[in-house]
Amino acid sequence: MSNAQVHPSAVVEPGARLGDGVRVGPFCWIGGDVEVGDGTEFGPHCTVHGPTRIGPRNRFLGHAAIGGEPQDKKYAGERVELVIGAGNTVREFVTLNRGTGNGGGCTRIGDGNWLLAYTHIAHDCIVGDHCVFSNNATLAGHVEVGDHVILSGFVGVHQFCRIGAHAFIGMGAFVNGDVPPFVMVAQEGYSRPRGINAEGLKRRGFDADRIAAIRRAYRALYMGQGPQEEARTRLAALAGESADVRELLDFIEAGERPLLR
Known part of the structure; x- marks a missing residue:
């Protein structure tokens, strides 16, 4: 039997499953096809539509709107879901939408993320x-974002784009192409790559040799004079000595959209 604490003004629909230690604050609404993991907390005025599965130890602050229908005219009411991992912090007025039937059917959020006020994650994102x-x-x-990515304030990412692990997107940047792992993007006229996220890599324990290899790969990709196929050949040579460069090359080869340049 769950020992969830539900404020008297909150509504938890029949069929919702709340884990141990869940706390539901004033004026919240939890839909019937919602599963909430142990220790998760909802501040005031949060709404959770289903099907949504939320892992343990998440914090949703006031007025977060979770699991709403996708904002897609092709959506016809098919069963689609939102899956959220563990230990995320979701701040005020964040909106997280479910997937679409023709887009994989699921929006997925991993573990340990900070989604600050007014963040929006649309349908079928990962x-x-x-x-x-x-x-x-x-x-x-349909945007895919890797691990340890930072999006600064007012960043916008175009549909179907990918952002690789450890990338940093600067304030106000509009991303309309794939951003490889480790790359830093700045809003200058229009958003463009501006080197690698060296400071972030240092903070995450990357040593000087790893960072130097990533920097050489960035130069081969963005600062060479030849076509991109020549850059890939140079990256393939560097990848033999660096797993990080191999990750960057694998990201590029798996892409269907052009790289942000």
């Missing part, structure tokens, strides 16, 4: 672990 999305960061549909 977000990894330990990311930070600053205020008003917005993902359109």
Whole structure:
């Protein structure tokens, strides 16, 4: 039997499953096809529509809107879901939408992310672990974001784009192409790569040799004079000595959209 604490003004629909230690604050609404893991907390005025599965130890602060229908005209009421991992912090007025039937049917959020106020994650997005999305960061549909990615305030990401692990997107940047792992993007006129996220890599324990290899790969990809196929050949040579460069090369080869340049 769950020992969840539900405020008298909150509504938990029949069929919702609340784990041990769940706390539901004033004026919340939890739908019937919702599963909430142990120790998760909802601040005032949060809403959770299903089907949604939420892992343990998440914190949703006031007015978060979780599991709403996808904002897609093709959505016809088919069963689609939102899956959220463990230990995330979701701040005020964040909106997380479910997937679409023709887009995989699921929006997925990993573990340990910070989604700050007014963040929007649209249908069928996949977000990894330990990311930070600053205020008003917005993902359109079908975006994929790797682990340890930082989106600064007012960043917008175009649909179907991918952002690789450890990338840093600067304030106000609009991303309309794939961003490889480790790359830093700045909003200058229009968003463009501006080197690697060296400071972030240092903070996560990357040593000097690893960072130097990533920097050489960035130069081969973005600062060479030849076509991109020549850059890939150079990256393949560097990848033989660096697992990080291999990760970057694998990301590029798996892409269907052009790289942000």
